[in-house]
């Protein structure tokens with residue numbers, strides 16, 4: 111098989127005929143797609159598409175799958191200097207690590223952290239990420255310039271907390287004016303889509319929660335918040351409000367089709383029905399549950415009840431194939447094993463909720479997340495000729511269980527080739543990595559971070575097991 115070359119994807123208009131193509135019903139053969147001005151112009155049988163686009167040369171891609179780029183519905187781009195600092199930490203890491211880290215980054219630090227995270231996202235197969243908003247004082251434009259330079263599509267949150275904890279209340283009108291500016295600034299942008307956020311319900315007054323959700327809805331934007339993730343937060347809300355966090359949002363009319371709830375892992379049957387009734391969307395973050403959660407969101411149940419949801423990393427690990435695999439595995443461990451559910455979504459459920467169902471949940475339905483005429487050409491070219499997919503009996507499910515970042519040959523966003531075999535084609539990623547290495551240690555050292563858990567090596571030396579004593 112001839113080796114694919116990046117030049118093949120360099121043209122602004124393309125006609126691709128891969129061996130397989132992932133459409134809404136799964137991976138199919140014999141199809142082609144035409145890309146014009148960054149948008150998928152037509153998808154159909156090869157001969158028909160070629161006939162309608164006779165000015166384009168058909169690029170045959172044997173041994174390759176073209177699929178929609180993955181969507182990460184919950185990320186914190188400005189936390190990428192932290193990474194393993196959160197390993198082993200008990201819940202509410204944001205208080206001890208993320209807020210201190212983000213709060214101490216200067217503008218250059220915010221820019222570099224965001225660009226590093228955007229690079230990781232693209233390498234991991236994500237063409238869109240939803241950023242939940244930074245707690246740093248930096249302008250959202252700093253994050254936007256970082257994501258734009260990499261080519262990553264970004265739903266960019268702007269935090270509207272009016273209760274600053276010990277800092278006291280902030281001026282609501284000033285926050286709302288800034289929120290309006292944020293919505294207007296990115297209103298028609300090709301790669302940045304504005305969103306409003308309140309970190310957790312208790313970080314805002316009831317009036318603010320209600321107004322920010324409405325403001326976002328009027329602008330056609332999504333509102334994001336973290337809800338029902340940790341026991342301690344649920345209990346705090348119960349003590350202070352006699353309501354669980356999700357019930358609290360419902361009580362102030364802050365749920366609805368433009369609301370994206372991160373986590374919802376600690377969820378009662380009544381709350382599940384509340385999500386379904388209000389058409390509120392959820393970011394299911396399986397790796398976050400594994401690393402730091404108190405529970406696993408009942409995503410398969412949500413799918414059955416018609417609750418819209420998408421998969422998110424929560425900034426844990428930007429690897430889309432490992433995310434969909436975790437999505438399946440956690441449903442199986444948390445819910446499937448006990449009831450003999452060996453199917454647990456049959457693979458396709460997790461691909462769907464990482465692509466076109468995800469686009470719906472994050473407010474970009476009709477724009478990205480699927481290979482269909484009129485959608486942005488946000489695509490991955492995957493090598494399916496290797497041993498992992500040979501022999502192939504069920505490519506959709508195989509992608510969930512055998513898929514790997516190394517198999518991603520090309521990443522296109524809005525029709526433009528951004529990564530080739532994991533590396534950018536038009537900017538120097540190594541220079542960015544070198545710059546981050548030089549800066550991150552200092553940035554972390556000066557942040558007032560409080561870690562509870564030691565690093566692995568330190569844990570080994572202080573943690574003696576009976577078996578160790580015997581030797």
Ligand SMILES: [Zn+2]
Nearest residue numbers: 242336372424
């Ligand atoms: Zn989060």
